[in-house]
Amino acid sequence: MPYVFIKDVVADIGVEIKANSLTNLFSDIVRSFYSILAQRSTASAKVKSLRVKIKAGSLEELVFKFFDELIFIKDTKGLISQSLAQCEVVVNKKAKDKYCLDVELNCIKAENIVSRVDIKAVSLHRFSVKQTQNGYKAVIVFDI
Amino acid sequence: MEVFGFKLIKQGQAEYVLTTKTRKIYFFATENLIRQMDQAVFHQAINLAESQGLVGPVCIMPDAHSGYGAPIGSVFATDEDGFVFPGAIGFDINCGMRLLVTNLMVDDLAPYLEKLVNKLYEMVPVGVGKKGLLKINKQELKSLAELGVSYMINNLGLGWSKDVESIEERGSIKPADFSCVSDRAIQRGLTQLATLGSGNHYLEIQKVEEIFDKKLALQYSIFDRGQIVIMLHCGSRGFGHQICSDYLVEFEKQARKHKIKFTDRQLAGLPLNSETGQNYIKAMFCAANFAFVNRQAITYQIRRSFESVLGGKAEDYDLRLVYDVAHNIGKFEDHKLPLSNTVKKVFVHRKGATRSFPNQPVIIGGSMESGSYLLIGTSDALLKSFGSTAHGAGRKMSRTQAKKQIDGRNLWQTLKQRGIYIKSASYSGLAEEAGFAYKDVSEVVSAINQANLSKPIAYFKPIGNIKG
Structure with a gap:
C-alpha cells in the first residue's frame, strides 16, 4: 500500500506516504486524499479532468500547497480529486520557486461519491516531507 | 497521582496541578478522566505552558484529548504585549453549539419525527463537498463576516430580532x-x-431527559421531561478553515524571520501587536462571525423545516434560541488572573473549551448516543479557568479504531431500535462517531460540576440526528 493511516492520531486522520519518485508521491497524495473523503464512487460517476499548476520554494511547501488546492477544489467546485492522469514535477534548485508542479487531476462530482468524512485542512503538526534513500516520505495530519 | 511519568497534585474536587519549569497546568478532571487522556495531551500542554507571552496557568478540561499543537480542551491567556497562536484556536474557528427549545412533547413529534429528520437533512446539506441552499454574493459575505448575525436578520431576513x-x-x-x-x-x-x-x-432533535435546576430551566423555557429541543454543532466551515491555514503559513514564515522559537509547527505564535498578529485577529473575528451566521442560517432552515412538516408558523412551536456559544475561539476579555488580585485585559485562547461566565448558558454536546447538557456558568470559572469550561464528551478512540469495532449500518439499525433515527451522509462516518469512541459525557459534566466551572441545568437525549 502506498500510504498508511497513522495509528496515534485520536480525533483526526494522519497518513504516511512513501514513494520512490516525486511523480508517485503526488499520485499517492491524491489517492490518500480520495480514500479519506470517499468510500467509493457511484456507478454513474463521470470523470472530469482538471489541470493544476503550483510553484513553491521547497518540497514541503509544494505538498502543503497541493493539499490546500485539493481541498479548495472540493469546496468551491464540488469536485473530489480521485487520481492523477498526468504529473510533471520540475526541480530547479537555483530558481526562487525551486519546485514546479503541473498535474492533470481526475475528479468526480461530490454527489457521485459515497462519502466517508470531510477534510477541513492540512495541519502543520507533524507535517514533514523528506527525501529518503528509497525516494520520498511524507507525514500529514488532516483536521477532520 | 502519576500519569505517563507526570506528577499531578490534587488541589480540590476534580482539580489537579502539574507544575512545569515556567508555569502551572491545571487539570479540571477526575482521576479517571485524566487517566483516559492520551499521553500527547500532557506533552502538548507542556508545550503550551512553555510558549512565549502567556499569563497565568494553562487549563486542561476534563474532555481533553490530543490535537495538533495544543490539546483539544485547553485554555490559556496572553496579555496585550503577549502572543497570539492560531493553532491554539484551531482550524474550525468558532466551532460552537446552539440550542433551540420547542413547546412540543416527544409524543407530539413522534408521528412526524422521520419526516422532520429527512426534511432537515434536505434543508441543511451535510457531508463532503456539499454546497448550501442559501446563496450569498461577495458583498453580503463581507457584511456578514464584519457585522455578524444582526446583519443577517435585519438585511437578509434570516431570523428573529x-x-x-x-x-x-x-x-x-x-x-x-x-x-x-x-x-x-x-x-x-x-x-x-x-x-x-x-x-x-451534527443537528440533533433531543428530548429533555432530566432537569437538575427547575428554576433556571424555566428561565430558558425548559419546563418538563419529554420536551423537544434542537441542538446544533458546527463552525465556520471552509471560510474559517482557510483563514487559519493561510495565517499558520504566514505565522511560521514571520516567526522564523524574527527568530521566534516554537516547539510544534502548529503552535507558531507572533506578538499580538505585530502586523501579522493583528491581521490574523481581524480575519479570525470574520470567521467567528461567519460561524455565528452559519448557525443562524441553519436555525432559519430548521424553522422552515418545522413549518413544512408540521404546518403553521415556526412561532407556533416556540423554536426560540436558548443560547449560541463558541468553543474554538480567541477573544479579548478582562480577567482577574487565577491566584492573583490583578484584573487585566488578556487574549484568551479557547480550543475545545466553552466560555462559562456567571449566569451564561453553556452547552455541552455528547456523542449521538449518550446525550447532551445545558449548564450555567459560574463566578468560580472566572477565578480558576479564565471563565471557561469543557465543550463535549471528548474522543478517547481514534476514527480508525472505532470503525474496526462497528459497522456503520449495524450501528444505524441498533440506534433506530433504541429510538434514535439518524440520517447520515456516510455509514462509515457514522461508525467513526459511535458512542464508545467518546468519553462518558455525564462524567465530564460531573467533573466540571465538582470543580465548579459550570452547573448542570438539564440533560437531553437524542431521538433524531443529522450527521455529515
Whole structure:
C-alpha cells in the first residue's frame, strides 16, 4: 500500500506516504486524499479532468500547497480529486520557486461519491516531507 | 497521582496541578478522566505552558484529548504585549453549539419525527463537498463576516430580532476586517452558508431527559421531561478553515524571520501587536462571525423545516434560541488572573473549551448516543479557568479504531431500535462517531460540576440526528 493511516492520531486522520519518485508521491497524495473523503464512487460517476499548476520554494511547501488546492477544489467546485492522469514535477534548485508542479487531476462530482468524512485542512503538526534513500516520505495530519 | 511519568497534585474536587519549569497546568478532571487522556495531551500542554507571552496557568478540561499543537480542551491567556497562536484556536474557528427549545412533547413529534429528520437533512446539506441552499454574493459575505448575525436578520431576513440577545457577543465580534481575508477563503465561504460539515458536527432533535435546576430551566423555557429541543454543532466551515491555514503559513514564515522559537509547527505564535498578529485577529473575528451566521442560517432552515412538516408558523412551536456559544475561539476579555488580585485585559485562547461566565448558558454536546447538557456558568470559572469550561464528551478512540469495532449500518439499525433515527451522509462516518469512541459525557459534566466551572441545568437525549 502506498500510504498508511497513522495509528496515534485520536480525533483526526494522519497518513504516511512513501514513494520512490516525486511523480508517485503526488499520485499517492491524491489517492490518500480520495480514500479519506470517499468510500467509493457511484456507478454513474463521470470523470472530469482538471489541470493544476503550483510553484513553491521547497518540497514541503509544494505538498502543503497541493493539499490546500485539493481541498479548495472540493469546496468551491464540488469536485473530489480521485487520481492523477498526468504529473510533471520540475526541480530547479537555483530558481526562487525551486519546485514546479503541473498535474492533470481526475475528479468526480461530490454527489457521485459515497462519502466517508470531510477534510477541513492540512495541519502543520507533524507535517514533514523528506527525501529518503528509497525516494520520498511524507507525514500529514488532516483536521477532520 | 502519576500519569505517563507526570506528577499531578490534587488541589480540590476534580482539580489537579502539574507544575512545569515556567508555569502551572491545571487539570479540571477526575482521576479517571485524566487517566483516559492520551499521553500527547500532557506533552502538548507542556508545550503550551512553555510558549512565549502567556499569563497565568494553562487549563486542561476534563474532555481533553490530543490535537495538533495544543490539546483539544485547553485554555490559556496572553496579555496585550503577549502572543497570539492560531493553532491554539484551531482550524474550525468558532466551532460552537446552539440550542433551540420547542413547546412540543416527544409524543407530539413522534408521528412526524422521520419526516422532520429527512426534511432537515434536505434543508441543511451535510457531508463532503456539499454546497448550501442559501446563496450569498461577495458583498453580503463581507457584511456578514464584519457585522455578524444582526446583519443577517435585519438585511437578509434570516431570523428573529430577539435571536441576537441569546448569542455570545450578540453574534458579532469586533474588530472584524474582511480585507484581512484571502480570496481563497472568500471563495470557500460563498458556497457553504447553512451547511453542517462532517466529522463530529451534527443537528440533533433531543428530548429533555432530566432537569437538575427547575428554576433556571424555566428561565430558558425548559419546563418538563419529554420536551423537544434542537441542538446544533458546527463552525465556520471552509471560510474559517482557510483563514487559519493561510495565517499558520504566514505565522511560521514571520516567526522564523524574527527568530521566534516554537516547539510544534502548529503552535507558531507572533506578538499580538505585530502586523501579522493583528491581521490574523481581524480575519479570525470574520470567521467567528461567519460561524455565528452559519448557525443562524441553519436555525432559519430548521424553522422552515418545522413549518413544512408540521404546518403553521415556526412561532407556533416556540423554536426560540436558548443560547449560541463558541468553543474554538480567541477573544479579548478582562480577567482577574487565577491566584492573583490583578484584573487585566488578556487574549484568551479557547480550543475545545466553552466560555462559562456567571449566569451564561453553556452547552455541552455528547456523542449521538449518550446525550447532551445545558449548564450555567459560574463566578468560580472566572477565578480558576479564565471563565471557561469543557465543550463535549471528548474522543478517547481514534476514527480508525472505532470503525474496526462497528459497522456503520449495524450501528444505524441498533440506534433506530433504541429510538434514535439518524440520517447520515456516510455509514462509515457514522461508525467513526459511535458512542464508545467518546468519553462518558455525564462524567465530564460531573467533573466540571465538582470543580465548579459550570452547573448542570438539564440533560437531553437524542431521538433524531443529522450527521455529515
